[in-house]
Amino acid sequence: MAAVIQVCVCFLLIGVIPVKSGRTPVVRVTCTFHEDCLLPCIFTPDGGEEIRWFRQDVLVYSDPKTRDQPSELFLGRASVSTQQLTQGNASLLLQRCVPRDRGSYSCRIKGKQERETLVIVKVEARIHSVNLDFTRLSGFEEVKCSTLDVYPAPHLSWSTEPPTPLDKLSPITRKIPNKQGLYAVESKVRKQEHHSNFTYICTINSTYFTQTWRTSLTETVISGETFTSRSCSSLAWMEINPAEMKNLTIPCQAPWDKQNFTLAWTFSLHRTSKPMVIYTSNSTAQLMSSQWKGRAEVDVKDGSLRLLNPESKENTGFYTCILSNLQKTHEGHTAVQIIPHQPAHESTVDHSPPFKIYSERKEVKTEKSAPWWVAAVVIASLVVIAALLVGIVKLQDDCTRSNNTERARDSLQVKVTAEASDAVTEGSHLTADPTNEHK
Numbered sequence: 001m002a003a004v005i006q007v008c009v010c011f012l013l014i015g016v017i018p019v020k021s022g023r024t025p026v027v028r029v030t031c032t033f034h035e036d037c038l039l040p041c042i043f044t045p046d047g048g049e050e051i052r053w054f055r056q057d058v059l060v061y062s063d064p065k066t067r068d069q070p071s072e073l074f075l076g077r078a079s080v081s082t083q084q085l086t087q088g089n090a091s092l093l094l095q096r097c098v099p100r101d102r103g104s105y106s107c108r109i110k111g112k113q114e115r116e117t118l119v120i121v122k123v124e125a126r127i128h129s130v131n132l133d134f135t136r137l138s139g140f141e142e143v144k145c146s147t148l149d150v151y152p153a154p155h156l157s158w159s160t161e162p163p164t165p166l167d168k169l170s171p172i173t174r175k176i177p178n179k180q181g182l183y184a185v186e187s188k189v190r191k192q193e194h195h196s197n198f199t200y201i202c203t204i205n206s207t208y209f210t211q212t213w214r215t216s217l218t219e220t221v222i223s224g225e226t227f228t229s230r231s232c233s234s235l236a237w238m239e240i241n242p243a244e245m246k247n248l249t250i251p252c253q254a255p256w257d258k259q260n261f262t263l264a265w266t267f268s269l270h271r272t273s274k275p276m277v278i279y280t281s282n283s284t285a286q287l288m289s290s291q292w293k294g295r296a297e298v299d300v301k302d303g304s305l306r307l308l309n310p311e312s313k314e315n316t317g318f319y320t321c322i323l324s325n326l327q328k329t330h331e332g333h334t335a336v337q338i339i340p341h342q343p344a345h346e347s348t349v350d351h352s353p354p355f356k357i358y359s360e361r362k363e364v365k366t367e368k369s370a371p372w373w374v375a376a377v378v379i380a381s382l383v384v385i386a387a388l389l390v391g392i393v394k395l396q397d398d399c400t401r402s403n404n405t406e407r408a409r410d411s412l413q414v415k416v417t418a419e420a421s422d423a424v425t426e427g428s429h430l431t432a433d434p435t436n437e438h439k
Helices: 002-016 372-417 420-431
Strands: 026-032 037-039 050-055 058-063 078-080 092-094 103-110 114-124 131-135 142-150 155-161 172-177 183-190 197-205 211-222 225-240 247-250 262-268 276-281 286-288 296-298 305-308 317-324 328-338
Touching: 026 037, 037 114, 050 078, 058 078, 131 211, 142 197, 142 211, 155 183, 183 197, 247 328, 262 296, 276 296, 286 296
Parallel strands: 026 114, 225 328
Antiparallel strands: 037 092, 050 058, 050 103, 078 092, 103 114, 131 142, 142 183, 155 197, 172 183, 197 211, 211 225, 247 305, 262 276, 262 317, 276 286, 296 305, 317 328
């Protein structure tokens, strides 16, 4: 009996406590609208692998070719480098990304071992500019904030300095998609009167929190004359993988023409640390810091900064583009993260921004291992159950013995009181099958 109980306990332990096993690698990628995007899939090659890419259950790409044809949505747009396959790189190049490309993709490798990588794809059309100005189209003066061709629809909010109750501003916001699914966003608030120095602030956040634009419009009254000034700041997240590109271009986006502006680029390891000057220019001179010569260059036409071979962790940090003149100022902040190459055996790769306020860190696992204390509780419970089973079995044995003793006594009494001629009849009655009594 003890051996049976031990086998049962072992069986229960195997069934209740999950066995730790491999996890499906998960990668999150944000693709830029109408640009090419790489969906990573790294494996250890052993020769003769079959590669299959799916979006949900729809075939995207296969190598070697199969009877099943890829979906028309991906024909001519999805490819894998055959040269990289022999090196264990089955990354999918998705060209000219559009909003309908978002979703869950799986890279399935079939060879001596079957492996799978899950890629969660988002598609984003970034905010390129925000316009903030006065308007009279409604019959009275308003302040209008607008941006075009953004996906998904961003979040817009208003504030003022000094503060004004939101119900007094009476904001009206419209978000209208075009044929491509990109949104035009427009919001208006009522212009406030009787203020000598008043600032309207329009803040737009992208849905994925990869960008924040803050544009302000200030009216200042001096000696009865009104002066208007504008300022704008933008913060964007940008991630690069040194294995995927050699150079990185950081744009200097501003909501107005860049001509007749003073331009400056700075770098800091953290947002609060002291910035290091990379480049400065005005209408008469241009100057590149000696520390950045050979490491960066600036396009004088659009003001963008190009990082040359940014493979070092020293390039991870905050890059700021500052455009200014007497009436306008724009600061463009770009957070650049150098993503190290992830080995194929890593369980999870998360390309979400590393900053807690903006991150969307989720981990998808095919199986989970129970914590040690859960296993301990289960084992203790099973030991108690096993002890109870032993007690019950012992009690049943005692009861059986007691019943047999009582039956023996009853039988003996019957045999003693019965006559010899009736003993066989009485004994037959006692041993008869009760189910046949009424037949």
